[in-house]
Amino acid sequence: MAAPETEPTVRDYGPPSRQTVRLAARTRRFWLPVARNWRMTPRGIRMLQRVVDPTERVPVLRGTEIERISVGGVPCERIRARRAGAGDPARTGSTDRDEPVILYLHGGGYVFGSPRTHRNLVSRLSHVTGLPAVSVDYRLPPEWTLPAPVEDALAVYRALLQERDAARIVVAGDSAGGNLAHELALHAVEAGLPAPAGLVLLSPWSDLSSSGASIRENALEDPFIPESGLRRCARVAVGAGDPAHWRVSPLFAPDELQAALPPTLIQVGTGEVLRDDGERVARRLAGLGVETLLERYAGTLHVVPAWTNTPEARDALHRIADFVSHVLPAGAAPEPSARAEAEAAGSEDETMGIEPPAAPGAAA
Template sequence: MVTRQTLLGGRPTLELEPAKARDRGRLLYLHGGGYVIGSPRTHAGLVGELARRAGLRAVSVDYRLAPEHPFPAAVDDGLAAYRELLAAGTAPQDLVMAGDSAGGGLVIATLLAAREAGLPQPAAVVVFSPWADLTLAGATIRSKEGADPIFTEADLRAYADLYVGAGDRAHPLVSPVFADLAGLPPLLVQAGANELLLDDAVRLAARAGADDVEVTLEVGSGLPHVFQHHYGLLGEADAALDRAARFLTAHLGTEHPAADRPEPVR
């Protein structure tokens, strides 16, 4: 895997190129970390594994983090990176996106912003354990508290406070479970059964299906938040990454035009 630092959308970006990369096709990745921590470097292993299995050159964006840069800075950076890839000549049908946790929610928010800007959609999207509801309304925020080995409800609330502050936590670009997802490309959602954000994944998939988006939801029994990080150690993680890679590559070459209607008034 060849890695190099570059810029995309005005932000530092890590490029990862597998040894056997396809001639065409790009993966745009947005990392997790509650909008407060994390970087392309902390997620280079996960992104590299997904890129290698898909045979795609990947770019992972170092978007701005809270509390120094609260909402909508991360969405603005995601949109700027996406816009620049298109402007530089990457055809939308050759572009796929992925993200984990907060980065998974940010991927969906980025595509909603792209839709509102009149930009075409990419070929497909994969999100791992997406944080898609910063109002923390999901039932598993409480019911999985003892089963989740990573988070407590207080942890998630602290991240949300730093990212949104006194802003509207039900805003569709903050919490995509409340958005109109019509016009988005095929979506694969993977989550673990033992995580507080399970309901975020389930409700995001349901919202996508209700809005006529092609969506696949996978829930791994007994697995934690972003279990895909445990590739090489956990068979379920390797299998999930293989499925995610196949999903992305199977949709390359598919065009999904931008939706021509705005977000509904809530």
């Protein structure tokens, strides 16, 4: 662990590539009108979940193996890319304590999303880091609201701790999943569990009370998340709870819990409405002595590494792999390689993942 800091290490990248500029323009034209006007009634939520959730056969990076499993009683997917040992009988299905793992928590505003919607991204993270990933299918509205997702994530983490040391678990998540990854680590510390080796928070939605200035400052610039849609998702996710309570918005958690967190990487886009959510978490953690790296990408869309075939996605994946290698024990993960990063950022190698039958009793 690095010496206590008062400010996070900040790295700025830009200007945006031509691919990202074109992508942002298309997204603003076709997605924003839908997101602004979608009604978050129970019927509307179920319809949204059906519309955005793909079929079981999702294109993933070539050679990736997908296995449906149950971990701590929670449905999950184990995702193992080729570089993480897919196809190796000695590693496939392994529960070896010496094998590190990424625990991944998907985004979707706490109203939609699943391991399927994020399978492509997680397969790329598995490939570039050389590690298997466990992607959690946590409970969602309209049947469930917070704290149900936190309970599910914590149950998975407890189960993983039965199989491997906390020093070999990296917790990652995007958007609402970034909120959930942060909450998971805080709740683990509160419960007396060891903290994971590191946190990777991708455009984290850390404040459901929407008090960050960028919510309004970037409302016209963000091509993906409309302010109105974000607030509707927050009302659904919180239910009758307080959106400013730390068990909903981890930005506001007590100092003693925040200070016990592991090294943390945060990636945000400078023009997204959630920019300040990530930046404020970075400043808070660094001010309490947590080793914190904040990476800001100019002109990019929400969750930088998710946008396949952009230079920014390649760079973001490269830096995630470097961070994961840094926080894990020496030799625990393959060294990041330029070829792996290029493969993970492009789509030309995609093919359908092969999914064995579900194994309800399996563990990661």
